[in-house]
Amino acid sequence: MKKLLTAVAASALMTAPALADDIKIGSVAGITGPIAELVAPIMDGRALAAEHINGAGGLLDGSQMVMVPADSQCDPKAGVDAGNKVVNVDQVVAIIGASCSGATNGMVQSVTIPAGIPSISDSATAPSISDLDDKGLVFRTAPSDAYQGAALAQYAYDQGFRSLAMTYANDDYNAGIATVFAQVFEQIGGMITANQVHEPNKASYRAEVATMAGGGEADGLALFAYYGGSGITIIKNSLETGSFGKFVGADGMFDQSVIDQIGADTLRGNIWLTQSASDPDSASYKSFAEAYAATGNDPQAPYAAHGYDATFMMAMAIEKAGSSDSAAIAKALMEINDPSGVEIGVGQWAEAKAAIAEGKAVNYTGATGSVDFDANGDVPGFYGVNTVSADGTWETTLLK
Amino acid sequence: MDALYGYGIYILTLASMGGIYAILVLGLNIQWGFTGLFNAGVAGFIAVGAYTQALLTTPVSARHIGGIELPIPLAMVLAMIISAIVAYFIARICVRLRSDYLAIATIGIAEILRLIFKNELWATNGPRGVSQIPKAFESLPQPWNIVAFLIMVLAIVAVIYVLMERARLSPWGRVMTAIRENEQASAAAGKDVERFRVESFVIGAALMGLGGALLAQYLKQIDPQVSDPLTATFLVWVMLIAGGSANNKGAILGAFLLWTVWSATQILSGFLPNEIVVFGFEIGNLQVRSAYVRIFLIGLILQFILQQRPEGLLPEQRPAPVGMGKPQGERA
Numbered sequence: 001m002k003k004l005l006t007a008v009a010a011s012a013l014m015t016a017p018a019l020a021d022d023i024k025i026g027s028v029a030g031i032t033g034p035i036a037e038l039v040a041p042i043m044d045g046r047a048l049a050a051e052h053i054n055g056a057g058g059l060l061d062g063s064q065m066v067m068v069p070a071d072s073q074c075d076p077k078a079g080v081d082a083g084n085k086v087v088n089v090d091q092v093v094a095i096i097g098a099s100c101s102g103a104t105n106g107m108v109q110s111v112t113i114p115a116g117i118p119s120i121s122d123s124a125t126a127p128s129i130s131d132l133d134d135k136g137l138v139f140r141t142a143p144s145d146a147y148q149g150a151a152l153a154q155y156a157y158d159q160g161f162r163s164l165a166m167t168y169a170n171d172d173y174n175a176g177i178a179t180v181f182a183q184v185f186e187q188i189g190g191m192i193t194a195n196q197v198h199e200p201n202k203a204s205y206r207a208e209v210a211t212m213a214g215g216g217e218a219d220g221l222a223l224f225a226y227y228g229g230s231g232i233t234i235i236k237n238s239l240e241t242g243s244f245g246k247f248v249g250a251d252g253m254f255d256q257s258v259i260d261q262i263g264a265d266t267l268r269g270n271i272w273l274t275q276s277a278s279d280p281d282s283a284s285y286k287s288f289a290e291a292y293a294a295t296g297n298d299p300q301a302p303y304a305a306h307g308y309d310a311t312f313m314m315a316m317a318i319e320k321a322g323s324s325d326s327a328a329i330a331k332a333l334m335e336i337n338d339p340s341g342v343e344i345g346v347g348q349w350a351e352a353k354a355a356i357a358e359g360k361a362v363n364y365t366g367a368t369g370s371v372d373f374d375a376n377g378d379v380p381g382f383y384g385v386n387t388v389s390a391d392g393t394w395e396t397t398l399l400k
Numbered sequence: 401m402d403a404l405y406g407y408g409i410y411i412l413t414l415a416s417m418g419g420i421y422a423i424l425v426l427g428l429n430i431q432w433g434f435t436g437l438f439n440a441g442v443a444g445f446i447a448v449g450a451y452t453q454a455l456l457t458t459p460v461s462a463r464h465i466g467g468i469e470l471p472i473p474l475a476m477v478l479a480m481i482i483s484a485i486v487a488y489f490i491a492r493i494c495v496r497l498r499s500d501y502l503a504i505a506t507i508g509i510a511e512i513l514r515l516i517f518k519n520e521l522w523a524t525n526g527p528r529g530v531s532q533i534p535k536a537f538e539s540l541p542q543p544w545n546i547v548a549f550l551i552m553v554l555a556i557v558a559v560i561y562v563l564m565e566r567a568r569l570s571p572w573g574r575v576m577t578a579i580r581e582n583e584q585a586s587a588a589a590g591k592d593v594e595r596f597r598v599e600s601f602v603i604g605a606a607l608m609g610l611g612g613a614l615l616a617q618y619l620k621q622i623d624p625q626v627s628d629p630l631t632a633t634f635l636v637w638v639m640l641i642a643g644g645s646a647n648n649k650g651a652i653l654g655a656f657l658l659w660t661v662w663s664a665t666q667i668l669s670g671f672l673p674n675e676i677v678v679f680g681f682e683i684g685n686l687q688v689r690s691a692y693v694r695i696f697l698i699g700l701i702l703q704f705i706l707q708q709r710p711e712g713l714l715p716e717q718r719p720a721p722v723g724m725g726k727p728q729g730e731r732a
Contacts, residue, residue: 076621131531172527
């Protein structure tokens with residue numbers, strides 16, 4: 001035992017000076033826990049950005065950007081613990097993450113804000129994060145739910161929906177979008193005939209569907225759920241009972257299995273799903289999609305592009321700050337989106353490095369869009385609407 | 401930042417969380433260790449304490465009720481009292497149940513409490529939880545805020561420990577043990593078994609409420625995950641069993657030890673190479689995968705301790721019987 005401890009201590013001491021040139025960034029995410037399968041592609045998105053940066057000259061004077069992973073388990077307890085570990089033990093200069101809103105909220109409030117470490121979350125969408133007194137340290141590339149709910153409400157209204165029944169799975173993500181959706185839809189003149197929360201993973205939702213159908217005549221159903229948890233079952237139950245024939249929803253429902261299990265002919269022209277999307281025609285998205293697909297992943301994976309952008313922007317801020325000082329990085333994060341600056345896109349690290357070295361202003365346009373931080377450190381986000389195409393797959397059109 | 405300073409801060413935060421768990425484990429020790437009440441709903445009482453603290457101290461918010469902005473110590477006392485009141489009503493109904501039935505009933509109650517916190521959107525903001533919870537000493541500059549919070553937690557642990565030790569050695573504690581070992585005999589000796597069991601359940605739950613109140617402050621953000629059975633009920637039970645049921649020192653030791661294992665294993669994962677080749681199979685992404693090993697490790701430790709030291713690291717020590725020469729045999 002004594003030998004083992006000595007060996008561990010010795011290796012700790014030996015690795016420390018060897019890594020002195022590296023710049024460490026905490027990569028906190030819900031690696032285990034309820035959204036584990038969503039997090040793996042996000043981690044790959046972050047890793048791809050770090051690869052692009054290290055492959056094209058690295059940070060500052062050739063330092064490597066090292067991503068230090070930590071598990072936030074989608075839980076505030078674990079998020080705070082993971083934050084404490086990367087900030088204090090690994091001495092990271094900045095953090096990407098944490099994944100879930102609860103874990104992010106806990107981590108930034110009890111660890112990174114007091115310690116003065118900047119953080120960019122790539123998938124926390126809770127509106128409450130905008131309200132924090134964050135001393136200019138908390139950013140995110142994932143748009144707040146407030147924006148997606150509003151975008152969908154406006155789109156549904158424009159499609160001619162005037163009355164909708166609504167149901168949402170009782171988790172922080174779906175409940176958040178649903179609340180904003182209902183509010184905005186009623187503001188612009190629509191009517192919510194029934195508002196029913198449901199617990200995911202039940203075998204049948206006939207009771208919920210019947211309650212909603214009893215709420216009055218509705219043009220369709222607004223459904224906020226994860227497809228595997230309850231979404232597919234609710235669509236099935238609605239069609240079986242003839243209660244609802246048209247559906248609008250958000251990105252939790254976006255999966256090929258929805259079409260495969262319900263039938264393309266049934267859903268074609270009857271379902272609209274918004275998704276936090278990228279402009280598929282933009283050069284930046286194309287280069288991301290190509291590089292990311294080469295790693296064996298689907299570029300459409302939720303928040304993978306946000307993970308890439310968060311990591312790339314952190315690197316640009318470090319370069320812009322000219323040092324690995326956390327306070328300088330936080331300040332520089334607000335300076336990498338100068339509209340008059342040199343355009344920098346996905347993968348163009350060498351160009352970014354050169355422009356910053358010459359003292360020019362830079363403007364990063366990421367895989368997810370222009371990613372301009374506002375005063376709260378939020379981005380407005382872009383949305384696409386998915387409908388069922390002739391060959392039975394999802395077809396995305398960008399909402400302008 | 402200096403590396404040693406960083407490690408120092410990390411150890412302080414580790415100890416704060418360990419101390420909070422120690423309070424929870426001491427609460428469970430009264431219920432299970434002393435009296436033999438199988439409370440499988442620890443998470444429910446943690447949640448009651450945490451939400452009480454959160455809703456009473458946060459500033460006005462459109463997302464949840466509250467906005468009273470009570471002083472932190474007062475809210476902590478109220479968290480204990482409300483947790484105790486909830487426990488009293490539960491105990492009146494359930495405490496007569498035999499241990500395994502009590503376990504089933506308390507699991508159900510914890511789940512009911514969790515669903516209430518999750519579904520009463522108007523009061524608790526549902527799954528989004530309560531944010532910006534004031535934390536004791538947070539206005540002090542770093543690192544003194546962390547030091548002061550830790551001292552407060554450790555002081556509370558020390559006070560509870562002293563009181564529990566006195567209780568254990570007192571006639572009250574002996575009755576509790578008697579009830580645990582043989583209920584009928586205690587009843588035959590004229591003890592009001594049900595009253596003692598209710599007392600034990602309520603005091604234990606009050607401590608869990610206090611632990612929940614400290615947890616809410618420490619995290620500054622709580623949501624229904626705070627009553628997640630894995631990191632609340634299950635981990636607290638493992639701490640008690642590993643440390644030594646019915647031994648207060650063991651309960652505290654178990655809490656600090658298991659939390660260190662839980663948290664510090666992620667430091668070790670940093671030393672892993674990112675890829676290894678085993679028997680020709682390439683195993684990639686090890687640093688990410690190692691996150692799963694931590695959960696496995698906790699189970700492994702429990703197995704090991706149950707096999708090798710069924711009474712925990714520090715076994716129960718009975719107080720010497722009054723008026724009799726030699727102590728009775730160890731608990732089976």
